[in-house]
Amino acid sequence: MIYKTAVIKAFNYDEAESAVRRALDLLGGIDRFLKPGWKVLIKPNLLAGAPPEKCVTTHPFVVRAVVNLVREAGCVPVMGDSPSIGTGSFHAKKAGYAQLCREMEVEWVDFEDDSVTAPGKTAFKKLEVARIAMEADAIINLAKVKTHGQTYLTLAVKNMFGIIPGVRKAQWHLSAGADAVQFSKMLVEVCYLHKPVLNIADGIMAMDGNGPSAGNPYPLNYIIAGEDPTAVDRVICYILKVKPSKVPTLAAAQLMGLGETRLDNIEIMGDDPAEAKVDDFRFCGQLPPIDMGRFNFLVPLVKNGVISQPKVDYDKCDQCQQCIEHCPAEAMELSPDGRKGIERIKIELDECIRCYCCSEICPEGAISVKQGWMWRRVPGFLK
Ligand code: SF4
Ligand code: SF4
Structure with missing residues (x-):
């Protein structure tokens, strides 16, 4: 057809x-x-x-x-x-x-x-x-x-x-x-x-x-x-x-x-x-497939290095806590920041399932999706 x-x-x-x-x-x-x-x-x-x-x-x-x-x-x-x-x-x-x-x-x-x-x-x-x-x-x-x-x-x-x-x-x-x-x-x-x-x-x-x-x-x-x-x-x-x-x-x-x-x-x-002239169109850091088949045991090891992760911009965040309320993995909390002694939104990356709901719903646009550290530090990694 x-x-x-x-x-x-x-x-x-x-x-x-x-x-x-x-x-x-x-x-x-x-x-x-x-x-x-x-x-x-x-x-x-x-x-x-x-x-x-x-x-x-x-x-x-x-x-x-x-x-x-x-x-x-x-x-x-x-x-x-x-x-x-x-x-x-x-x-x-x-x-x-x-x-x-x-x-x-x-x-x-x-x-x-x-x-x-x-x-x-x-x-x-x-x-x-x-x-x-x-x-x-x-x-x-x-x-x-x-x-x-x-x-x-x-x-x-x-x-x-x-x-x-x-x-x-x-x-x-x-x-x-x-x-x-x-x-x-x-x-x-x-x-x-x-x-x-x-x-x-x-x-x-x-x-x-x-x-x-x-x-x-x-x-x-x-x-x-x-x-x-x-x-x-x-x-x-x-x-x-x-x-x-x-x-x-x-x-x-x-x-x-x-x-x-x-x-x-x-x-x-x-x-x-x-x-179409779209050479300057910018994409988000892409989530690579997490199903690694028989190498699935490596997922926890590479999760934070490879997979894009949510990141809070504290200058934009007004601590409305809507992200905490709607995070399906309950991976977010408002907790004291050790160094500064003030409360901030914290994301527990080991719990986070990378659904990016928080980025979608944040009314202040304070949560962005950042590439994992391997993507950022190793040029051409997995591209
Ligand atoms: S939804 Fe956005 S503004 Fe509200 S607490 Fe979370 S990060 Fe901050
Ligand atoms: S990406 Fe999803 S699981 Fe991770 S902190 Fe945001 S809402 Fe929670």
Whole structure:
């Protein structure tokens, strides 16, 4: 099967609506994906309540373009997401979604309010997901192109992790452990539970550096849209000149036979992605696979040297303790710093499973992901 993916240049968010419409025209029109009367869940990336210019969330102008298209198809849009902490409706205010919903008379659904066990047989037992994500007639997945400490990039497949309500996400981080492959298999499974009919990635202003919450806005200047979330992610890797093997969700999708990871089977339409100038796009220190097979006994020895680790910037930290509350491994505490005699957030690296939830949720952007000491001290180590 050939999956169509549209790549459209857009230099600012005033061009978002025309870019999304052009993408949809190339994909065959919105009517190809929706039927009149359907209830359509629009799922943006609302990682945290941050203003649109921080590039943590899908820009509201992209969301607005999609609401307009859904209505033109004769459907009823509803919108929702579940950040790691707090309710979606709380964070939606800062992200500009609350105002958008008010102005466009779109219902906002907090995923934490009503969840169900995922139907059918899943490899990951008792997956609890938002009811609306299972019961909507269709889902439109609106991702943000960002770097990510654990999954290298967070794109369309990873965005659907948001259908797991709030704090349960941290529990999945813990039970999938620091095994990036296992965790990514779970992400792929969640994404394809009720496959989004349409996947649009907001890469007009992407995030590079210390994503997914404390990185920097990066003018990638593309909207990428397609029918298959994995194919969309694969095309974004092509734009960013990233080997797909670096993105564990792509490797997992290929292993599981879900979605399309081969460019040969993806029809790219619109503007030429090969023209993207991304030589200065910065990535997080990547988490190498922790499953070392028969050499697993070496994992504890190399863990702190090789694997990227969370690091607190004490100048930014206001000691709100949200990271402590949500660390799934209970590896964080507020304790006296021996040398300075003042209390600081401490991370017990031997306990830490490198899920980077703390980096995602820190409201001050005070936790970054640093490469392990071997990466930093030995040039070219494991690269
Ligand atoms: S969440 Fe961030 S600001 Fe709050 S205590 Fe943790 S590091 Fe400090
Ligand atoms: S310290 Fe941070 S990265 Fe480590 S387990 Fe806790 S939340 Fe995850």
